[in-house]
Amino acid sequence: xxxxxxxxxxxxxxxxxxxxxxxxxxxxxxxxxxxxxxxxxxxxxxxxxxxxxxxxxxxxxxxxxxxxxxxxxxxxxxxxxxxxxxxxxxxxxxxxxxxxxxxxxxxxxxxxxxxxxxxxxxxxxxxxxxxxxxxxxxxxxxxxxxxxxxxxxxxxxxxxxxxxxxxxxxxxxxxxxxxxxxxxxxxxxxxxxxxxxxxxxxxxxxxxxxxxxxxxxxxxxxxxxxxxxxxxxxxxxxxxxxxxxxxxxxxxxxxxxxxxxxxxxxxxxxxxxxxxxxxxxxxxxxxxxx
Amino acid sequence: xxxxxxxxxxxxxxxxxxxxxxxxxxxxxxxxxxxxxxxxxxxxxxxxxxxxxxxxxxxxxxxxxxxxxxxxxxxxxxxxxxxxxxxxxxxxxxxxxxxxxxxxxxxxxxxxxxxxxxxxxxxxxxxxxxxxxxxxxxxxxxxxxxxxxxxxxxxxxxxxxxxxxxxxxxxxxxxxxxxxxxxxxxxxxxxxxxxxxxxxxxxxxxxxxxxxxxxxxxxxxxxxxxxxxxxxxxxxxxxxxxxxxxxxxxxxxxxxxxxxxxxxxxxxxxxxxxxxxxxxxxxxxxxxxx
DNA sequence: GGAAAGTGTAGTAATTTTATAAAAATTCTG
DNA sequence: CAGAATTTTTATAAAATTACTACACTTTCC
Numbered sequence: 194x195x196x197x198x199x200x201x202x203x204x205x206x207x208x209x210x211x212x213x214x215x216x217x218x219x220x221x222x223x224x225x226x227x228x229x230x231x232x233x234x235x236x237x238x239x240x241x242x243x244x245x246x247x248x249x250x251x252x253x254x255x256x257x258x259x260x261x262x263x264x265x266x267x268x269x270x271x272x273x274x275x276x277x278x279x280x281x282x283x284x285x286x287x288x289x290x291x292x293x294x295x296x297x298x299x300x301x302x303x304x305x306x307x308x309x310x311x312x313x314x315x316x317x318x319x320x321x322x323x324x325x326x327x328x329x330x331x332x333x334x335x336x337x338x339x340x341x342x343x344x345x346x347x348x349x350x351x352x353x354x355x356x357x358x359x360x361x362x363x364x365x366x367x368x369x370x371x372x373x374x375x376x377x378x379x380x381x382x383x384x385x386x387x388x389x390x391x392x393x394x395x396x397x398x399x400x401x402x403x404x405x406x407x408x409x410x411x412x413x414x415x416x417x418x419x420x421x422x423x424x425x426x427x428x429x430x431x432x433x434x435x436x437x438x439x440x441x442x443x444x445x446x447x448x449x450x451x452x453x454x455x456x457x458x459x460x461x462x463x464x465x466x467x468x469x470x471x472x473x474x475x476x477x478x479x480x481x482x483x
Numbered sequence: 484x485x486x487x488x489x490x491x492x493x494x495x496x497x498x499x500x501x502x503x504x505x506x507x508x509x510x511x512x513x514x515x516x517x518x519x520x521x522x523x524x525x526x527x528x529x530x531x532x533x534x535x536x537x538x539x540x541x542x543x544x545x546x547x548x549x550x551x552x553x554x555x556x557x558x559x560x561x562x563x564x565x566x567x568x569x570x571x572x573x574x575x576x577x578x579x580x581x582x583x584x585x586x587x588x589x590x591x592x593x594x595x596x597x598x599x600x601x602x603x604x605x606x607x608x609x610x611x612x613x614x615x616x617x618x619x620x621x622x623x624x625x626x627x628x629x630x631x632x633x634x635x636x637x638x639x640x641x642x643x644x645x646x647x648x649x650x651x652x653x654x655x656x657x658x659x660x661x662x663x664x665x666x667x668x669x670x671x672x673x674x675x676x677x678x679x680x681x682x683x684x685x686x687x688x689x690x691x692x693x694x695x696x697x698x699x700x701x702x703x704x705x706x707x708x709x710x711x712x713x714x715x716x717x718x719x720x721x722x723x724x725x726x727x728x729x730x731x732x733x734x735x736x737x738x739x740x741x742x743x744x745x746x747x748x749x750x751x752x753x754x755x756x757x758x759x760x761x762x763x764x765x766x767x768x769x770x771x772x773x
Numbered sequence: 774g775g776a777a778a779g780t781g782t783a784g785t786a787a788t789t790t791t792a793t794a795a796a797a798a799t800t801c802t803g
Numbered sequence: 804c805a806g807a808a809t810t811t812t813t814a815t816a817a818a819a820t821t822a823c824t825a826c827a828c829t830t831t832c833c
Contacts, residue, residue, distance in 0.1 A: 442736065
């Protein structure tokens, strides 16, 4: 039921944007007309779109065909699906003039878009392997520096509930020491958006050399990704680039959620009361619901 | 341009399912034919769907109209949109039997759903006020305990870039001391999923009594929400309940993103080079892209 | 200057919609 | 409770809209 709908991954809007440069004059006019207001485009007839783009109807038709649709109606259906996925804001960067409501929406939508993209890119096989390693671990350590430190800390909070010794480190010296002292049965999860922080790559290598399992949450084909036992790769295109990473850490946290859920599920029903106990013990610290 | 697209609400498939009982014989046949395979239905012509449902073409047309579409093609567009967004949520609860790919998808989709819901619920006015306070702050402190500690830490990482003294605390004693020592010009951002942690509410009250501005990122109508200068309220329905908070912290992080972006924008273009400098200085720690 | 690619016109084919009539279901009356 | 009358529902067929194809003209690039 899940993967069944992954093959609809061809996000037409994104594809149009990709190929925008390689289109000839008229087809480009069509592309621009669609991108100007993709949602409205789904309601247009071929004649209306032709007028909006200031081209002839057959040109629109040819345009649709070139995006591997059987014709205009088919193309509209695909367009409609792309829009629904939450990509209306692709490319629409946040601007100085935006109202709060506007840029807030843009941020949320771009986060949604990244999540959806990441979902398609995640390898279930790698996830399954990672979960298996985590279940068998005698000890788990999460390493994250800078912007990934909060992610590591969050992971610690989650995995702490599993009754396994778990720690997170954001200090490379501590990480180095832990890696040096690791061995078989230790799992080290290294979190790095770029996957190119030299320090982190070295630490990962060291841990592996000592026999520890290294799980990387990082960018595809990065130096870090290559030295890991299991690499969970996500590419976050930070399109709301305001000089700080935003969606990447959300994606990383979601992967942590998936790993934690995987461990919970594999632990089986017997383990649920334990989790409930941890949750319930917080009740004493809370104000009653009036 | 922002609210204009609330298209996540009108999920045609859900509406059809709702109204299934109240339809007459033929229209019901159409409904069932569509529900049998909604995805295929988007490719059918009106004639093909009529045949599949064993009714006449005008019946199909009337059916579409009764679901407030202007006609069959329009209806197909809506259906296409529903499939992309709506279907995944159906039967969203994670079960023991799920494959990794399945529950991973479910987690991502439920996160997306929460984000979209939060987007609709967020008050732009409250956000704008919060941003104004943050810009004028002489000092900012983020408080978060337990699962919210990573969120507070993340906020610290983000706001550190703004050249204001900023710290995060996850220890209630430290928080209490900071609150006690706060005053006018100090902004304290209190992050709490439930908004009912007694300790946090007390601390927030104390800070306010001292003249500090308290921004709360918390649940609507919670005790904490009531004592804040500005309350940013999000209700995260943790539908993937596995006894640990998941989407709530993602929502909180997204709010942090929005606040940080708001501050960046208001600071204006002059400030951008400073952000770029901070980003660039990390380059030295990275391995080159081969 | 000629081949190749690109674009538009006009006519054709497909699809959808409307008008209308027949059938079924429901209600009302005797 | 039968049976006529009305309303609702459904289908046939014609009209209108929409999308597609063939071909001719224009531009661009060797």
